[in-house]
Amino acid sequence: MRRREFLTLSAASVGGVLVYSLDRKVSRLSAQAGQSIRIPLRFFSQSEALIVAAAASRIFPSDEAGPGAREAGVVVYIDRQLAGPWGRDGHRYTQEPFEENAAAEFGYQGKATPQHIYRQGLKDLTSFDTLAPAEQDQKLRQIETTLFFSLLRQNTVEGMFSDPIHGGNVDMVGWQLIGFPGPRMSNYDDVDKHFGEAFRPKPVSLREASGRKVRPSEDME
Amino acid sequence: MKALPPVDVVIVGGGWTGLLMAKELGTRTSLSVVVLERGALRKTEDYGDDMDELDYTIRLRMMQDASRETVTLRHDMSQRALPLRQHGSFLPGSGVGGAGEHWSAVCPRFLPDCFELLSRTAEKYGAARLPEDHSIQDWGVTYDELEAHYTRADLLLGLSGKAGNIRGKQIEGGNIFEGWRSAEYPTPPTKVPYFSSMFAEATKSLGYHPYPVPAATTSRAYTNPDGVSRAGCTYCGYCETFGCMIGAKSQPTNTLLPVIEKRKNVSIRSGAWVRRIAHDAPENKGRARGVIYIDAHGKEVFQPAELIFLASWTLNNTRLLLLSGIGEAYDPATGRGTVGRNLTHQVTFSAATAFFEKPLNRFMGSGASGMMFSDLDGDLIDHSGLPFLRGGTLNARSARSLPISECGVVPKSVKATWGSEWKKAALHYYDRTGRIGFSGEHLAYKGNYMDLDPTYKDGFGDPLLRLTLDWRENERKMAEYATAKAVEIAREMGAKEVNPFPGLRSYDATRYQSSHIQGGTIMGTVPDRSVLNPYLQHWHVSNLFVLGASAFPQNAAANPTPTILALTYRTADAVIDRYLKNPSALA
Numbered sequence: 001m002r003r004r005e006f007l008t009l010s011a012a013s014v015g016g017v018l019v020y021s022l023d024r025k026v027s028r029l030s031a032q033a034g035q036s037i038r039i040p041l042r043f044f045s046q047s048e049a050l051i052v053a054a055a056a057s058r059i060f061p062s063d064e065a066g067p068g069a070r071e072a073g074v075v076v077y078i079d080r081q082l083a084g085p086w087g088r089d090g091h092r093y094t095q096e097p098f099e100e101n102a103a104a105e106f107g108y109q110g111k112a113t114p115q116h117i118y119r120q121g122l123k124d125l126t127s128f129d130t131l132a133p134a135e136q137d138q139k140l141r142q143i144e145t146t147l148f149f150s151l152l153r154q155n156t157v158e159g160m161f162s163d164p165i166h167g168g169n170v171d172m173v174g175w176q177l178i179g180f181p182g183p184r185m186s187n188y189d190d191v192d193k194h195f196g197e198a199f200r201p202k203p204v205s206l207r208e209a210s211g212r213k214v215r216p217s218e219d220m221e
Numbered sequence: 222m223k224a225l226p227p228v229d230v231v232i233v234g235g236g237w238t239g240l241l242m243a244k245e246l247g248t249r250t251s252l253s254v255v256v257l258e259r260g261a262l263r264k265t266e267d268y269g270d271d272m273d274e275l276d277y278t279i280r281l282r283m284m285q286d287a288s289r290e291t292v293t294l295r296h297d298m299s300q301r302a303l304p305l306r307q308h309g310s311f312l313p314g315s316g317v318g319g320a321g322e323h324w325s326a327v328c329p330r331f332l333p334d335c336f337e338l339l340s341r342t343a344e345k346y347g348a349a350r351l352p353e354d355h356s357i358q359d360w361g362v363t364y365d366e367l368e369a370h371y372t373r374a375d376l377l378l379g380l381s382g383k384a385g386n387i388r389g390k391q392i393e394g395g396n397i398f399e400g401w402r403s404a405e406y407p408t409p410p411t412k413v414p415y416f417s418s419m420f421a422e423a424t425k426s427l428g429y430h431p432y433p434v435p436a437a438t439t440s441r442a443y444t445n446p447d448g449v450s451r452a453g454c455t456y457c458g459y460c461e462t463f464g465c466m467i468g469a470k471s472q473p474t475n476t477l478l479p480v481i482e483k484r485k486n487v488s489i490r491s492g493a494w495v496r497r498i499a500h501d502a503p504e505n506k507g508r509a510r511g512v513i514y515i516d517a518h519g520k521e522v523f524q525p526a527e528l529i530f531l532a533s534w535t536l537n538n539t540r541l542l543l544l545s546g547i548g549e550a551y552d553p554a555t556g557r558g559t560v561g562r563n564l565t566h567q568v569t570f571s572a573a574t575a576f577f578e579k580p581l582n583r584f585m586g587s588g589a590s591g592m593m594f595s596d597l598d599g600d601l602i603d604h605s606g607l608p609f610l611r612g613g614t615l616n617a618r619s620a621r622s623l624p625i626s627e628c629g630v631v632p633k634s635v636k637a638t639w640g641s642e643w644k645k646a647a648l649h650y651y652d653r654t655g656r657i658g659f660s661g662e663h664l665a666y667k668g669n670y671m672d673l674d675p676t677y678k679d680g681f682g683d684p685l686l687r688l689t690l691d692w693r694e695n696e697r698k699m700a701e702y703a704t705a706k707a708v709e710i711a712r713e714m715g716a717k718e719v720n721p722f723p724g725l726r727s728y729d730a731t732r733y734q735s736s737h738i739q740g741g742t743i744m745g746t747v748p749d750r751s752v753l754n755p756y757l758q759h760w761h762v763s764n765l766f767v768l769g770a771s772a773f774p775q776n777a778a779a780n781p782t783p784t785i786l787a788l789t790y791r792t793a794d795a796v797i798d799r800y801l802k803n804p805s806a807l808a
Contacts, residue, residue: 059639065648086280093291093306095677105729106294106303137640153639161624162275178651180584180624183272185466186455187585191619192412198580198652210270210466217276 005041007049007075039076042083043115048122049075054129056156058136066177074159077168081155082115084218089113114151121148163206165216172203183209222513224523230254231512231526233495233541236319237782238768238789239532240477241377244447245793247480247487250801254486255524257493257514259533260285260316265475268464274623278462283323284308285315290679292536296691296727297668298553304677304685309731311566311738312462313534317489318473320534320736321782325461325588326437326470328380329614329779330371332599333364333400335662338775342610345600350610352695356563356665358774361746361755361808364400367787372403374786378471379443379451382406382435396432398595411440411454416581416655417591420617423713429594434618436589437471437782447480458622460588470588492517496681498529498545500762507762509547515681527804528796531742531767538771539671539741540686547762548752553667553689559752561671563740564688565776568613568661568696568725570734572707575716576632580652586619593617597706598778599662609698613661613778615707621656630654632718657711659703659722660735664695665775671741692725700725737781739773754808756795757788763806766792 041049056069056078069075081087094111102109112120124143128136143149159168161175163182169175175182182203190199206214230246232239235258243256276282285291285308293302314320334341337359342351351357374380384405385395410433413421421431438460441453454469468475481487495514501507511525531538542548542560549558593616595601604610621627629647637643674687704722711719745751748760757772759765768789770781777784795807 060644061641063641063644065641065645068644089288091280091286091288091307093287093304093677095304097676099301099303102303103727105727105731107305107307107309107731109303109306140639157629158275158279158625161628162279163273165273166275175624178624178628178648179580180622180651183457183459184584185457187457188412188453188455190582191414191456191585191590192418194582195415195418196579199582199585206270206273209272212270214270214273216273217280217282 005044005046005049007039007041007044007046007053008036041079043087044075044079044082049079050129051122051125052078052152054136055125055140055152056159058133058140059153059156060160067173069156069160071170072160072168072173073170074156074168077159077162077166078155080167080218081158082118085220086218087113087115108147110147117148117151121146121152165206165214166218172205175203182206185209222521222523224525227511227525227527228253228255229526230528230530231524232256232530232532233512234258234319234531234533234537235317235473235489236314236532236534237321237473238785239530240318240473240481241786241789242530242532242768242793243487244477244480245790245797247484249797251486254488255526256487256489257495257512257524258317258489258491259494260491262317262489262491263322263464263474264478265465265468268466271463271466272457272459274625278623279625281308281312281462283314283316283462283464285313291685293674293677293685293687294728294730295687295689298689301676302674302687302689305730310729310734311736312733313536313736317478317491318464321473322464323462324736324782327589327618327780328378328382328435328437328783329396330400331364331777331779331784332398334599335777336360336363336367341600346604346610352664352666352693354667354693356667358563358665358743358745358750360774361744361751362788362791367784367791368401368403370787370790371783373790374783376407376446377476377786378437379407379439379445380435380437381408381411381433381440383410383433385432394432396595397430398598398601406435408439408441408443411436411438411587411590412456413592414456414582414586414590414619416583417617417619419714420657420710421592423710424592424594424615427710427713429596431592431594434589434591434593434616436587438465438469438587438589439471445476449476449479451475454587454590456585456587456590458584458586458619461621490516494681495533495541496544496683498531498541498547498765499523500545500547509762509765527764529765531765532769534769535738535741535771536671536686538767538769540673542742542752542767543673543686544683547759547765550672551670553670556667559743559748559750561741563665563743563774564669564671564690565663565665565739565773566690566728567663567735567737567776567778568659568699569737570659570700570722570725571656572615572659572704572722573657573711574630574720575655575657575711575714576650576718577653577655577716581655583619583622583652583655589618591616591618597703607702609695609702611662611664611695612699613659613703615703615710616658616660617655618658622652624651627651627654633720634718657707659700659707660778660780661696661699661703662778663776664693665740666693691728697725735780737770737776739770739776739781742767742771743774744772745774754806756807757792758807764804766796768792
């Protein structure tokens with residue numbers, strides 16, 4: 001078994017408490033300074049995790065429009081997905097023969113699993129996390145058409161907007177950014193009102209809404 | 222192989238058609254009925270924690286496990302087919318309730334002329350106007366014969382909507398173009414969200430006749446004629462790819478299962494994977510003897526039965542006949558054989574993606590809440606001067622706004638696909654984007670069909686089903702026409718920018734279209750061009766019936782479930798009233 005790897009993040013960069021201001025802008029209240037969080041990794045090595053975190057932050061940056069992949073903990077989401085059934089192609093048809101160069105209308109036909117694609121793709125991004133943002137963007141533009149990048153981009157969006165149960169979207173930061181309230185049990189009184197104006201109920205997570213300890217797919221065999 | 226004690230009836234598949242037949246036979250007769258379902262048992266309470274877009278919409282937790290079985294696809298006979306390694310253009314369900322659990326619950330009826338498509342079209346435009354390689358047919362049943370059964374289905378589901386034609390009397394506000402109904406919908410229309418109400422206003426001003434989408438997500442609490450009660454819809458937005466956590470969306474598990482569970486003569490065996498229908502040779506009158514399946518413990522067993530219903534969705538119904546060697550496989554080169562012919566999908570796409578200035582609050586709604594219109598459906602427009610036949614409906618539904626799927630949909634003018642510029646646009650447009658959808662008829666062609674794949678196998682080593690499927694000019698031209706109309710409507714609604722549908726090229730297995738796949742075991746009036754007679758009874762194996770959309774000779778623009786249920790009711794009546802008294806051919 002491989003050595004247990006951890007990702008060490010400063011508390012200020014992940015989590016914290018996000019609130020709405022009156023003009024419905026998102027802002028961060030407080031993060032405890034000086035502390036760090038050690039997150040056990042399920043698939044990535046620490047150096048891989050730092051590269052993925054940096055790349056996801058260029059895809060969905062933290063900028064004047066609000067928090068991004070870093071605050072949402074996207075790298076933790078991707079790590080868990082890769083370690084779970086999806087990363088191993090648990091539910092993909094994997095009988096041979098593979099037609100690696102099939103037309104796009106047939107969907108991905110290759111043999112490589114998401115785990116393989118990430119591992120190979122990350123080899124082209126050695127020390128990526130130490131580059132300046134402009135250099136990082138340039139590097140990503142070079143691999144923009146690869147399967148690895150399209151997975152990374154899709155997984156980053158998933159990590160921003162999936163239920164926090166999956167490890168990303170910490171504090172529902174992604175949902176707050178776009179005004180999505182999560183699994184709200186009833187909109188009966190509002191669905192035919194608020195025409196032409198933003199209606200933004202406070203988000204709830206699946207565990208809050210259902211009152212159950214939900215088990216995400218990445219924790220299943 | 223262990224032989225189990227014989228039963229009167231085996232039903233293969235526990236979805237809408239299988240469970241409806243089980244309910245009818247279980248309550249109206251004393252026959253012993255066994256339903257065999259591959260997937261797991263489940264009930265409404267199992268859906269209390271499924272409102273998770275990642276696991277249900279992206280990872281497709283409710284669908285068949287593609288690692289065990291999928292289909293292969295090629296566009297024409299010259300190509301080598303490739304397996305659909307993950308689901309894409311359609312979503313086969315699994316588990317008790319089947320695809321009827323994860324559906325949107327949109328419930329229009331077919332237009333009357335759909336059932337006589339060949340004769341009506343040839344009559345109006347002449348046979349020469351039909352596409353050269355078409356294989357469209359009449360169904361052998363008419364709308365008038367089905368109407369009473371459609372009404373039973375409406376009552377079963379508690380459909381919400383507004384009738385537009387009650388016994389020939391046109392009613393404003395409903396679909397004035399629909400076939401006659403014997404009664405108003407059981408429940409009033411669902412609430413209309415903002416985007417859909419904008420669509421209704423714009424289409425009305427353009428001269429169309431919008432009406433509320435007929436919905437099996439009922440507008441209020443409802444008790445059906447079987448005494449089954451369901452809650453009213455709360456517009457949470459988690460319908461398609463989800464099971465309803467409060468049972469407001471009619472599903473086999475909340476509508477049929479409560480009745481079946483009370484019947485001692487009906488049992489459901491889950492984890493039962495049927496591989497073959499055992500049958501005698503045709504010279505021995507072609508009787509089906511039972512089914513061979515792998516049970517939940519992995520053991521192969523034989524279940525003898527007097528009467529067998531295949532109710533395992535279009536793809537598996539066709540595949541089981543082919544694997545079992547029942548009937549002759551269709552050969553497009555010679556036109557001989559019937560099993561596998563007339564594969565159709567549906568011409569379904571987002572015709573206009575419209576970007577607005579104001580937020581739409583699109584997280585509120587249901588899979589079927591919205592407005593649609595039928596002015597361009599069927600043969601309601603004159604096609605004399607148009608480059609295609611038939612048509613479809615345009616709609617503005619809510620509840621397809623879950624953020625992983627929809628955040629990042631931006632106007633064409635935004636060129637970036639990642640980074641700050643893209644993010645800014647993605648955040649801005651997330652709740653300012655609405656989709657005008659089109660759903661159109663798909664004609665049947667000689668070259669679109671199903672057979673067994675020569676290369677790829679399932680987990681048991683049985684050949685996968687192979688789809689040979691592509692669009693023709695009729696669908697491409699219809700799509701162009703509908704897209705232009707949708708863009709015009711989006712502009713009328715006040716959209717600042719509109720992304721039109723880019724057009725149909727080759728059949729794209731990665732773009733979700735609809736889970737409306739039809740044909741393969743089609744019904745018809747003569748045995749040399751159909752597998753089933755108009756009562757869904759096999760022409761040559763009289764104790765075998767095949768239920769579901771595999772019986773459709775070609776597809777209509779409307780969603781198939783009400784028609785599937787109506788045909789199943791009609792078959793149940795024919796079996797109970799006629800077949801059981803004299804087990805033989807019904808037609």
